[in-house]
Amino acid sequence: MLMGLPIPILQHRNFLTGKHSLISRPPTYKSLIPIMISPFTQTLGLALFSLILFNAQSLSKKTLILNDILLDKNPDFCAITETWLKHTDTALINQLPIQTYDIFSIPRKKKRGGGILLAAKKELKITQCPINSPSKIETGLFKSDSLQILLIYAPPGLLESDASPILELTTTYLNLEHPAIILGDFNLHVDDPILSTNCESFLTAMSAIGFKQIINKPTHRAGHTLDLIFVNSNISQSTTPKCQPVPWSDHTVISSAFSLEQISKKPVPQPEFIYRKSCTSEELHNHLGPELPLIDTSSPNSALHSWSKITETAANNLCPLATKKLDHNTSKRQPWFKEELQKLKHSLRQKESKWQKTPTQTSLSAYKLALHQYKRDQQSVIMIKEFEKSLEGTEAKHPKAKIKTQAARVLTSTPKASDYRASQEED
Template sequence: MSDVRVHRQRGKRGGKLKSLNKPQGPNLNNLIYPKRTNTVSCKNEKVTCATLNCRSAIRKDSFIGQILREEKIDFAILTETWFSDHKQHQFETSDLNQYGYKLSVTNRPNRIGGGIALTHRTTSNSRRISNGVTRSFEFGIWQLILKNITLHIMGVYRPPSLATNSQFVSDFSEFIENIVPQYSNLMIMGDFNLHIDDSSSVTADFKDSLFAMGLTQHVDFSTHIGGNILDLVITEATNGVEVLLCEPGTLVSDHYVVKVTLNVKKENILSKTFKTRSWRDVNEPALIQEFENIDIDTDDVDTYTKICRAPKPWFNENIVVLKRELRKAERLWTKYKEPEQLQTYKNLRNKYCHAIEREKTLTLSEKVSNSKGDSKKLYALVSELTGTKSENPMPSGISDSTLSDNFADYFMNKISKIRDSLHEFNKIQAN
């Protein structure tokens, strides 16, 4: 029938005929395509952080600061810092508060030891929201703005002597119930001194309380030299912080550094439209002529700032050799886990820390001795070490001519005032 151009047809309501050979399906011409928006819902940022029980950051500040810079840590929670409010120079002049990092501390009141600190890159801003001591643990809460992302970091240190494990779990659960609803992108890090890897009822209660509040604990390896999991990293399961990697780092004290790589959601980012031009359509001779006619000495040249930090004067060749030996011993201990290698690593670590402390003391003592008799040079050295900047006493926002006129008027008026004040005294006549 198709050869004679006769097609099968069937009847349809209303007397109309419908061809059976017509293709069935939606008509794509009727689709309406929505406009694309320039708003990107979210963007992820990689952030690297760490937590460490340093058992006195006063003498290990150079070693810890070097680890932070080599591992490119964005921020870190330090416990058992042993800083004191009565000795502010200990943390103000610390390496953790210099050379690209800024330190914020919450010290144990009226007692020696303990303490929590947050150190972060100077390119980010922090604000301490709260700190204190409960019946069983010390805490500090900071707001950290890093890469245009707001994080809330809570540092925890639990001294074992304050309370039993069951009392700590009860106290921490009650405390955290009020903290979780208040802050977004919350991270809880620190030394809990709780064997999270055992099967006791206290550990089970602790894990159940975290699960009930929508919290996740990420450390699954030994953080103490004794083979226990004591340092924890806890995040909310539904917030914008995703833990990509949690791994052990360098053995600094009797605790390892716990290094964490985060994927943080960065929301409400607007995309921009740029115009481009194909290089094939460019007139090459005319472009070369334009470049030759450019005056490089004009003010239209873009400039950028690059941070160039001078090498530390006490970081000499002997320190470099000790550092290489320390890293070699650390790699051997990490690979084979032999007791002799651990002891070798600890000996080299102590030798390295003492060498840095000795060279730093000698260098600073030499600088102070060279400033003997020159108070201006000595004050400049103290300002350099403490990171303080002297304020310019001269008034700002005034031209040089106006400033000189003000000085002249001041001294002329001062002379007139002195003369006028002399008339108020009684004349003394000689006998």
């Protein structure tokens, strides 16, 4: 108490240390300016987004810590390896901020441990894509309209012996021309002074297909760089990755921001085809007549070569090649198969079926009458549509055209199914 006035005490929990710290005086909010931060903020043609990566070493008792990370740091993406979650741990997933984030949890199928998870802002509209994971490697593929993410967890020592499965996943499931991120716990010692043969060949191959490894600091308590992030040329770093040690895991929490180049959509090429123009048989006969005596008949091959050359010359002169492009922007016609015609066709099929079961003269006459009426009504509907299309835009200027249109509808109106009630009663 100070002069009889209570002093508010604020308690804040640090998500890195896990401890609570006391603030003896409240913060002054009057001097702050609210800034709305939206995911993929557009700046000069670039999309900015933030990302967090860490190995949780079991999330079963650390969902509150993950909550603090998502609420305090507000990343666009949070990738986690070794979640140790099961398919039945839906209650733990519901403890996360599911109103703000889409949570994609991929538990290990059989043995205990493992598991990966990706939390992505709902505004980014990330979807999980099917992928065939290599043996003993846990992977998750996630895509949006502008980004691809491949999350990986490999057990210790697996990629040191053979890292080719990661290259196969990259070239099979990722579009290398679009922005892509490959991240996770690779358990690959890229920090060793002398790299192993497999590790060196893996990094060289990733660089050859356009991916760069951006983590250059230790990500494990033992001083090794095991958690890696690969980005391709369409993604650039906005900030240097930070590796923050935490007391609840042997791995560090990696945070970084990136800028995403907006790829302009390439115009779809207009389809085209090549054809020959037609000519009459008389023109072809007149052109080939004088050339026939010039065919070399000294041998079958010479005769075939001469005939092919003469006919090719005639085709190029009389029927030259032409190219035609298909226009997809043409307006579609209005559908003419209306409900009335559908009922009439159903009635026609009934009469046809009855005539096939009982082939009598009465059933045959009824079927022919229904077929004639259906064809007449079908042609009337098509004529009305063509007539209305030809008068489009003229009704406002010429009122007589509108009157003619209405008259045409009355004169050639499609009969309803009730008009054939008499013919149906006869059957």
